[in-house]
Amino acid sequence: MSYTKSSLLAASIVAALGVSAFAAASSGLTPAARARGLVDANALAVRRAGGDAFVARQVLVDANGTEHVRFDRTYLGLPVIGGDLVIHSRNGQFDSASLTLKSSERPNLAARLTANDAIVEAGARFGSGFQGTPTARKVVYARGARPVLGWEVVLQGVKADQTPTDMHYIVDANSGLVLDHWDTIMTAAALGTGRTLYSGNIGLGTNSVTGGFQMRDMGRGSTYTTDFKNGATSKPGTGTIFSDADNTWGNNATSDRASAGADAHFGVATTWDFYKTLGRSGIANDGKGSYSRVHVGTNYVNAFWSDGCFCMSYGDGDGVTYSPLVDLDVAGHEMTHGVTSRSANLSYSGESGGLNEATSDIMGSMVEFYANNAKDTPDYLIGEEIYIANVSGSSTQKALRYMYNPFKDTKSPNCYTSTLGTLDVHYSSGVANHFFYLLAEGTTPKTFSGVSHTSPTCNSSTLAGIGRDAATKIWYRALTVYMTSSTNYAGARVATLKAATDLYGAGSANYNAVAATWTAVSVN
Numbered sequence: 001m002s003y004t005k006s007s008l009l010a011a012s013i014v015a016a017l018g019v020s021a022f023a024a025a026s027s028g029l030t031p032a033a034r035a036r037g038l039v040d041a042n043a044l045a046v047r048r049a050g051g052d053a054f055v056a057r058q059v060l061v062d063a064n065g066t067e068h069v070r071f072d073r074t075y076l077g078l079p080v081i082g083g084d085l086v087i088h089s090r091n092g093q094f095d096s097a098s099l100t101l102k103s104s105e106r107p108n109l110a111a112r113l114t115a116n117d118a119i120v121e122a123g124a125r126f127g128s129g130f131q132g133t134p135t136a137r138k139v140v141y142a143r144g145a146r147p148v149l150g151w152e153v154v155l156q157g158v159k160a161d162q163t164p165t166d167m168h169y170i171v172d173a174n175s176g177l178v179l180d181h182w183d184t185i186m187t188a189a190a191l192g193t194g195r196t197l198y199s200g201n202i203g204l205g206t207n208s209v210t211g212g213f214q215m216r217d218m219g220r221g222s223t224y225t226t227d228f229k230n231g232a233t234s235k236p237g238t239g240t241i242f243s244d245a246d247n248t249w250g251n252n253a254t255s256d257r258a259s260a261g262a263d264a265h266f267g268v269a270t271t272w273d274f275y276k277t278l279g280r281s282g283i284a285n286d287g288k289g290s291y292s293r294v295h296v297g298t299n300y301v302n303a304f305w306s307d308g309c310f311c312m313s314y315g316d317g318d319g320v321t322y323s324p325l326v327d328l329d330v331a332g333h334e335m336t337h338g339v340t341s342r343s344a345n346l347s348y349s350g351e352s353g354g355l356n357e358a359t360s361d362i363m364g365s366m367v368e369f370y371a372n373n374a375k376d377t378p379d380y381l382i383g384e385e386i387y388i389a390n391v392s393g394s395s396t397q398k399a400l401r402y403m404y405n406p407f408k409d410t411k412s413p414n415c416y417t418s419t420l421g422t423l424d425v426h427y428s429s430g431v432a433n434h435f436f437y438l439l440a441e442g443t444t445p446k447t448f449s450g451v452s453h454t455s456p457t458c459n460s461s462t463l464a465g466i467g468r469d470a471a472t473k474i475w476y477r478a479l480t481v482y483m484t485s486s487t488n489y490a491g492a493r494v495a496t497l498k499a500a501t502d503l504y505g506a507g508s509a510n511y512n513a514v515a516a517t518w519t520a521v522s523v524n
């Protein structure tokens with residue numbers, strides 16, 4: 001068994017809610033058509049030539065309605081390398097165009113070199129050992145000062161370290177000079193669009209491969225997302241990486257298996273970026289990625305991190321009360337288990353286990369605040385998006401856990417007692433979740449995502465809150481610098497006070513707030 005240690009999202013989830021329709025957002029191609037009109041109306045700005053044609057490749061719409069439509073360009077049927085552009089507009093009004101093309105000049109399409117001449121030139125660069133048959137196609141190469149006619153030659157092979165290589169060379173069709181070259185294997189980062197279940201339509205880091213795209217984020221350690229095709233939760237293996245022809249993933253509904261994949265992939269990317277703000281590069285702080293498996297198990301209502309595979313797994317939910325467990329805060333929660341295992345390595349039992357779980361809830365929620373997504377607005381509820389009956393913005397939304405008032409679930413204590421460590425780790429986390437909420441936000445009631453957050457202290461004290469940013473920095477430093485595998489609640493108090501001393505000084509307002517907040521949850 002490669003699954004030496006797994007951290008589940010929840011102890012157990014009891015199905016108790018009614019059914020409601022899961023309304024899926026959808027958006028058509030209207031923004032693309034609008035932007036296409038703006039290309040024609042702004043020929044100068046887009047360096048348009050007679051003979052140019054445009055194909056929309058990606059549509060992104062901001063929460064405020066600003067549209068960003070990406071186009072590829074051809075000239076008399078030939079791809080224009082470097083002719084791609086993005087039209088930015090709002091309410092149909094042209095705002096600007098992003099492009100690197102410098103000229104509306106186009107070359108004469110008569111080539112002095114043949115395709116075979118170009119293959120010989122490129123082959124000399126590639127060296128011996130290519131596999132298959134090299135190909136060449138005519139292109140307009142437009143990355144230089146003025147567009148020229150070129151041959152794009154593709155040579156495939158395998159590098160010494162067994163990495164496949166798919167080399168593209170641009171050979172000037174008249175001079176025979178090699179103007180440019182690139183490899184589409186491993187280094188070809190691309191930006192796709194995810195039509196997620198919970199976060200609307202978002203940008204996704206992908207990579208381009210022969211024939212399409214893969215859900216592999218080249219900008220974030222080559223992290224990738226796979227379809228586990230409902231294989232058993234105990235089954236080892238990576239699953240099948242999501243691949244797609246047009247780099248638009250999912251349809252905002254579970255009818256497309258890639259929708260949940262887009263949520264998980266977005267969750268890891270956002271968590272990666274969040275940790276970057278804390279100075280951390282990836283789960284192990286080594287810049288390396290991991291992978292996420294979605295559609296794990298059958299109607300499985302949980303998610304887990306596994307140290308064995310260094311990967312995250314997400315169930316589909318039961319489809320009645322719970323939808324797929326790929327909520328953004330859940331993704332942040334799971335990835336944070338990896339961060340914990342590569343830092344304090346808190347044991348997954350007793351009080352340490354509660355602190356381990358709390359660390360995942362804390363950072364998962366801070367990922368939600370960091371993303372500030374219009375569809376999954378930030379709050380201190382865990383996993384609220386997976387409840388099919390929850391209405392966005394409603395005051396009665398249910399969640400797996402409630403950080404501001406953990407006992408709302410009737411199982412997670414708000415206040416420390418000496419028997420806390422005997423509880424399941426998903427309940428003994430409550431006291432630390434409560435501590436973090438009070439430290440960041442204080443006791444004055446606040447509303448997040450339409451839900452009133454009122455947080456009672458155990459000693460009737462009132463607290464001002466030091467803000468999420470400072471609270472996050474303190475917890476992260478305590479986790480990565482001072483906590484060890486067996487740190488208990490008393491040790492967490494010591495660790496966070498040391499972190500606050502490092503960051504803000506002993507006796508500083510933030511230091512005093514950390515002390516008063518632990519006291520407010522009965523940790524002395």
Ligand SMILES: [Ca+2]
Nearest residue numbers: 244246248249
């Ligand atoms: Ca697609």
Ligand SMILES: [Ca+2]
Nearest residue numbers: 327328329376
């Ligand atoms: Ca959420």
Ligand SMILES: [Ca+2]
Nearest residue numbers: 376377378379
């Ligand atoms: Ca939310």
Ligand SMILES: [Ca+2]
Nearest residue numbers: 329379381382
């Ligand atoms: Ca949440």
Ligand SMILES: [Zn+2]
Nearest residue numbers: 007008009360
């Ligand atoms: Zn967990």
